[in-house]
Amino acid sequence: MGTGKMRFLLIILLLLALPASAQEFEEAPGPGLGGIIIDASTAGDPATFNPLIGGDTASSAVYSLLYPSIIGVSPYTGLEEPNLDGAMAAGWEYDETGTVLTVHLRQDIAWNDGTPITSADYMWAVEATRSGQIDSPRAGIFQTMADGTPAGGKILSIEAPDDYTVVVTFSEADCISFSDVNDITPVPAHVFSQLYGDNYAMMMDDPRRIPTVSFGPFKDVEFASGERISLIADQAYPDSILGYVSPAETVTLQVADENVATERFIAGEFTIIGVPSIRQEDFRTDPELLEFPRYEFTGNGFTFFGMNHANPDNPQPGFDEEGNLLPQEPHPVLGDRLVRQAISHAVDMDALIEGIREGNGFKVATHTIPTSWVYNPELQYEYNPELAMEKLTQAGWIDHDDDPDTARICQDCLFAREVDEAFNGSELTLDLHVPAGSDIGEQMGLFFQAEMNKVGFEAIFETIDWGSAFLPELVGQTFDMNMLGWSLGLPVDPDVSAFYYPEVDVPGSGFNFGSYYNAELIELNDQARVVPGCDVEARAEIYARVQEILFEDMPYFYMYVSESMTATQPGLGNWNPTPISRTYSQDAWIAPEMAQP
Amino acid sequence: MQRYIARRLLQAIPTLFGITIIVYFIMLLAPGDPVSLMTFDPTIRQDERERLAIKLGVNDPFHVQYLRWLIGDDWMMVDSNADGEVDSWGDNYGILRGDFGTSFKFRGSNPLHLISQRLGATIELNIAAVLIGLTGGLLIGLLAALQRGRAFDKSSRIFAVLGDAVPAFWFGLLAIMLMGLVLPRALEPYGIGDGSPILPMGGRCPPVRGGCPPIYARLHYMIMPVLVSSMGPIAGWSRFMRASMLETINSDYIRTAKAKGLTSRGVWIRHGLRNAIIPLTVFLGPLVFGLIGGSVIIERIFSWPGIGLLLFDAVVSRDYPVVMTSVVIGAILSILGYIAADILYALSDPRVRFSGARP
Numbered sequence: 001m002g003t004g005k006m007r008f009l010l011i012i013l014l015l016l017a018l019p020a021s022a023q024e025f026e027e028a029p030g031p032g033l034g035g036i037i038i039d040a041s042t043a044g045d046p047a048t049f050n051p052l053i054g055g056d057t058a059s060s061a062v063y064s065l066l067y068p069s070i071i072g073v074s075p076y077t078g079l080e081e082p083n084l085d086g087a088m089a090a091g092w093e094y095d096e097t098g099t100v101l102t103v104h105l106r107q108d109i110a111w112n113d114g115t116p117i118t119s120a121d122y123m124w125a126v127e128a129t130r131s132g133q134i135d136s137p138r139a140g141i142f143q144t145m146a147d148g149t150p151a152g153g154k155i156l157s158i159e160a161p162d163d164y165t166v167v168v169t170f171s172e173a174d175c176i177s178f179s180d181v182n183d184i185t186p187v188p189a190h191v192f193s194q195l196y197g198d199n200y201a202m203m204m205d206d207p208r209r210i211p212t213v214s215f216g217p218f219k220d221v222e223f224a225s226g227e228r229i230s231l232i233a234d235q236a237y238p239d240s241i242l243g244y245v246s247p248a249e250t251v252t253l254q255v256a257d258e259n260v261a262t263e264r265f266i267a268g269e270f271t272i273i274g275v276p277s278i279r280q281e282d283f284r285t286d287p288e289l290l291e292f293p294r295y296e297f298t299g300n301g302f303t304f305f306g307m308n309h310a311n312p313d314n315p316q317p318g319f320d321e322e323g324n325l326l327p328q329e330p331h332p333v334l335g336d337r338l339v340r341q342a343i344s345h346a347v348d349m350d351a352l353i354e355g356i357r358e359g360n361g362f363k364v365a366t367h368t369i370p371t372s373w374v375y376n377p378e379l380q381y382e383y384n385p386e387l388a389m390e391k392l393t394q395a396g397w398i399d400h401d402d403d404p405d406t407a408r409i410c411q412d413c414l415f416a417r418e419v420d421e422a423f424n425g426s427e428l429t430l431d432l433h434v435p436a437g438s439d440i441g442e443q444m445g446l447f448f449q450a451e452m453n454k455v456g457f458e459a460i461f462e463t464i465d466w467g468s469a470f471l472p473e474l475v476g477q478t479f480d481m482n483m484l485g486w487s488l489g490l491p492v493d494p495d496v497s498a499f500y501y502p503e504v505d506v507p508g509s510g511f512n513f514g515s516y517y518n519a520e521l522i523e524l525n526d527q528a529r530v531v532p533g534c535d536v537e538a539r540a541e542i543y544a545r546v547q548e549i550l551f552e553d554m555p556y557f558y559m560y561v562s563e564s565m566t567a568t569q570p571g572l573g574n575w576n577p578t579p580i581s582r583t584y585s586q587d588a589w590i591a592p593e594m595a596q597p
Numbered sequence: 598m599q600r601y602i603a604r605r606l607l608q609a610i611p612t613l614f615g616i617t618i619i620v621y622f623i624m625l626l627a628p629g630d631p632v633s634l635m636t637f638d639p640t641i642r643q644d645e646r647e648r649l650a651i652k653l654g655v656n657d658p659f660h661v662q663y664l665r666w667l668i669g670d671d672w673m674m675v676d677s678n679a680d681g682e683v684d685s686w687g688d689n690y691g692i693l694r695g696d697f698g699t700s701f702k703f704r705g706s707n708p709l710h711l712i713s714q715r716l717g718a719t720i721e722l723n724i725a726a727v728l729i730g731l732t733g734g735l736l737i738g739l740l741a742a743l744q745r746g747r748a749f750d751k752s753s754r755i756f757a758v759l760g761d762a763v764p765a766f767w768f769g770l771l772a773i774m775l776m777g778l779v780l781p782r783a784l785e786p787y788g789i790g791d792g793s794p795i796l797p798m799g800g801r802c803p804p805v806r807g808g809c810p811p812i813y814a815r816l817h818y819m820i821m822p823v824l825v826s827s828m829g830p831i832a833g834w835s836r837f838m839r840a841s842m843l844e845t846i847n848s849d850y851i852r853t854a855k856a857k858g859l860t861s862r863g864v865w866i867r868h869g870l871r872n873a874i875i876p877l878t879v880f881l882g883p884l885v886f887g888l889i890g891g892s893v894i895i896e897r898i899f900s901w902p903g904i905g906l907l908l909f910d911a912v913v914s915r916d917y918p919v920v921m922t923s924v925v926i927g928a929i930l931s932i933l934g935y936i937a938a939d940i941l942y943a944l945s946d947p948r949v950r951f952s953g954a955r956p
Contacts, residue, residue: 038804044910047703056702132679135652135704140642149680152644204705222806225714226902230806251804256897256906260773264798267777467629467913475633486639498639509632509646511639 025241025574028590032233034246034573035591037271040255040264045225048207051185052128055137061252062221062229063185066214070103070122070166071182075584078300078371078492080178085239086216088117088186098173098532101181105164111188112236113213119160124189126158133201141180143171155180175534176495188213217245217587228253233587241588246574250586266292271572271591272582275565278440281358283567294567295577298362298370301487304556305432305448307334307343308479310515311419315477318502318512325502328515329419333430334480336414338395340554344381345388347451353560356443361560366547367496369561371579373536374494374543379551388455397428399456407458429458431480435470436463444559445483477507477515481557494543496525500555516555521546569594602936609932616928617921621663624917631655631701631915651679653701655917666698666921667691692925698918702911708922712904718801719903721812722822722895727884730827734834735874741835742842742873743865753835760832769825769898773798776821796821799900822899826892837880841873848872875946881938883931 028034043058051063071080072087082091083106092103109117129136132145139145141153154177156169170177191213196202210221217240218231229252233245255261258276265273266289275283275294283289310316311329320326333339344365353361362370365379393399396413407427410416416423430452434445442463449461464470473479498504498511501522505512528542566582568575573590577583632650650656654665654675670687677685690696700706741753777798785792797818802809809815845851846869854864893905904923911919943949 045703047706053704135649137636137641137645139648140645150644152642204699207703207705224802224809224902225711226718226906227801227809227900228804230804232806249806253800253804253900254902255799255900257900259770260799260898260900263773263777267781267794267798268792269794269798467634467915468627469629471633471637472628472630475637504639504643506643509636510643 025576025585025588026590028242028244028246028573028588031235031244031246032248034589035248035593037247037250037586037589037591038269038594039250039252039272040261040270041252042254042256042258042261044254044256046208046223046229049209049211049221049223050187050203050207052125052187053134053136053203053207062231063211065216065218065231065250066211066221067185067187068109068117068215069182070105070184070186073182073580075578075581078580080182085241088122094173094533098530098534099170101168101170101178103166103168103181105166107164109215109238110236111213111215112219112234113188114236115188115190115213116163117186117188117215118163119166120163120189121186122166122184123158123160124192125184125187128192128196128200128203129184131200133199134203138183141177141183153177153180173530173532175529175531175539176493176497178534179493188215218250226254237587241574241585245587247586247589247591265567265569268569269594270569271589271594272566272568272575274582275567277357277360277562277564280360280563280565283565291570292567293570293572293575294565295582296563296565297577297579299487299562299564300369300371300492300579301485302364302367302369302561303361303483303485303559305481305483305559306474306479306514306556307331307340307481307554308477308514309335309517309555310477311335312478312480315507316515317507317510318505318515318517325517328517330414331480332415332419332423332426333428336395337553338391339397339414340557341552342388342391342395342455343452343457343557344554345384345391346455346457347381347448347557348383349381349559350383352444352447356440356447357560360563362563363560364558366550366558367499367556368494368543368547369488369492372492372494374540374547376544376547379547385455392428392456397456404454404456406456408456427458428456429460432459432461432483433470433473433479433481434461434463434483435466437466441483448481448483474513475507475509477513479513483559485562494539494546495529496521496546496550497529500550514555516553518549518553521549521553524549598940602940605936605939609936612932613925613928617667617925618663620924621666621917621921622659624915624920625659625662627915629915631917634914635701648679651676651681662917665689665691666918668693669696692921697922700911700916700919702914702916702919708919711907711919712923712926715902715904715907718901719896719905721801722819722826722901722903723892725819725823726826727830729823730830730834733827733831735838735877737831737835738838738840739842739870739873741839742846745843750839753839757832757836760828763828765825765829765892765894766898768828769821769895772821772825773898799898801901822895822901825899826895834877837877838873841876842869845869845873875942878941878945879938881934881941883934 041058041061043061046054046059046062047056048054048059049063049066051067054060054063069087071089071092072084073079074081074084082089088105088109090104090106092101094101105119111117128134129138130142130146132139132147132149140151142151142155143153145151154171154174156171159167161167168181208223214234215237217234217237219234220232222230230249232249233247235244237245255264261270261273262276262279264270283292283294308331310331312331314329316326316328318326330336349363353359353363363380365381366376368375389399389404392408396411396416397408398411400409407429409428410424410426412424432445432448434441445461445463449459452459470482474482474484500512500516500518502512502517504510505515524542524546528539528546531538531542566577569592571592574585574588576585631653632646632655636646636649654662657665665687669689669691671690673687674683675685675687676683689698697708700708700711703711737753741750744750776796777794780795781790781792784790801818802815846865851864851868854868893909895901896903896905908920908923911923
């Protein structure tokens, strides 16, 4: 058995072991007698309580408590599984072509007014989204809108042959389109059709309409703008862990400043909090803070320095107007893979994580995070400044004065060879930009600058405003190296089409902002998307090679995955956090009383 | 006076338009666009972004966007389904016909409604801060002038410098730490309190269902934010008052009043204070806008659900309709405030006459 297979099996075994050890809950005082959960949010007001028009974090935090998903994601494995609490699917299968997905729905769940939850509820949401009448961020999952307008997705049709079956037809077999089905949240059709009929646009006129019928552990939203959102226990929820909902209420208070939120938690005003990275060490070591139970886990997002592979003075799309691949001028410095690799050897990431992030970070070298089923721990950047300098010399960037503190110059480097011979003699200089507003971000930028300059770069570091400077130059493809992070949704799929395909290399809006292109990577990724039955093991084998390519090519300098921490007040009962979710068991929580002046 | 007011109001119309054109232009000129900010998410497809840009109208040239905002688009054909072709008449009436548009960020929400949701909190906080700032500032300034050169005067000057120089966010955090953590824990061993915060560390109302209780039932929520936000005004007003009072008490008519044998108290209060306050009325104009303007720092630190944070978020997320609605409201209030201040000044000082008024 190869090491890849062995690793895969180990991860699966680990994931399978989690549920067994994590599903024990103590009996609570009774329905609605488990106290009040109070937490803090920095996300601002929710835009809507309607899952068909919402897309922001604040909104989804509320409506995810009020509506089911069609296919559930396990809080233990992070994978879609049948018969999960709060979800409709009892099972599913693909046909032999891999293009027709049949989802069988549970028949034992109902909205809190007693109406059974059926395929009609999902279909109403589908029709509304596909109508084009509402501003839905999810309309793009369909190939065409209802009026025939192209929408760009792969779902050809969704039908409901009976009350408990949904059939989805895709334009082609594609494993990542499976999660598109879950992009649409079922809503109570009997209520929504009465309110809006076929005039779906009316939903836009009243985005904060309070849902009267729901399916979840909590109901009856009470909203005060800029202040709080409160929901009370819904004892009609059939999927509660204990057979009833333990807390009486859950309240989310808006606290714009995370430092203030942390102090208020310490003073006993909140039940639970995500500890900011800058305070995590305090919670580990300060005797006064050790009383707070905490859970540390590796997050599902990574921080990186994006590197522009194409000439920032002449940003071009991946395809020309006829849809042919458009060859692009290389970036004067970063267009050469050897230079990018040299940077990976120049920066001591261990020192950065230990020093600046106080240990809060898990070093990565590709786009996969440690909890991913394709993670390969063997791929690591080697810190080796000598090797970095060797690679720079090999790339035609020479140390002309034998002084490592001065910038190297181009002598037959890639840009001089392929674009402009007059580039010879130019200095090895780069702009490093980090969004303003984060002390840690600024320190990391300065660290990169210092490390790169030690091997012969003239790196110029600057923090710049996110909205007015950072984002425009990033999506405008006029940057050199910009630091940012991706937070990945669940379940995390290793697909790379959203980041490294020429289709998304569009100056001004695309996410392949570095104009990275590798034909083999695209071919492998395409293969992995059409594996029969979307077999996880078969896909993992393909993605093993995809990761090797990304490691060698370095479209980004992948830095780290944040180590996250959640803390609670002492005595919070039935808190059973997992790396996937810290709150999935909240309907069983027994919350201590919060401090109020 | 009516003619004066009418003339000032007429003059205000081009001023208002000028303000909206300049602000709209600056807003669009600023790097970054709302669609990029709203859709910086790789799971959102490219054509979805383009469709959103068409729907929001942010791809149109400046003059088209401004006109749509000002007079609506029901006179022009628009691309209602965002397929790249115009197909129906627009349905916006423009701000001149009372249509403030819909928020980009809070899809479908009326900006006026969003602002009105936060208005009460901001007015409540700012009125309290202005009242305390004015009362405290005038009182300290008056006493400092009367005790010129003595310890109180010197202390008030130190206080004024500190009040102006200490950033509100730092003072706010300090107050939160002190009243929420340090003092309660220090007092608990002596049997005073149970270690819970002495004052609420943030928010405007208790975190319970059923809406916010009347203001008298939650005054303790206001103490820290009001004190912190009134520090600057107390410092500023005390300096103005001291300077104005010193100028007044050195006037000839004060000397005359003293020579006539009036008591010191009568001279200071009846003659000195009344005249010293007159120049300060010119500050009342900006104060009107200040009452609804909100304070981003105070609202952020104390989680106060006011307009300041809403507007800050709107600017950051390029939510043009919300920004422009607040600009229009702010401009109108500022203009009215300045007109009111001029009238007040003329009414309080008999030497000032309305231009064009009959003698």
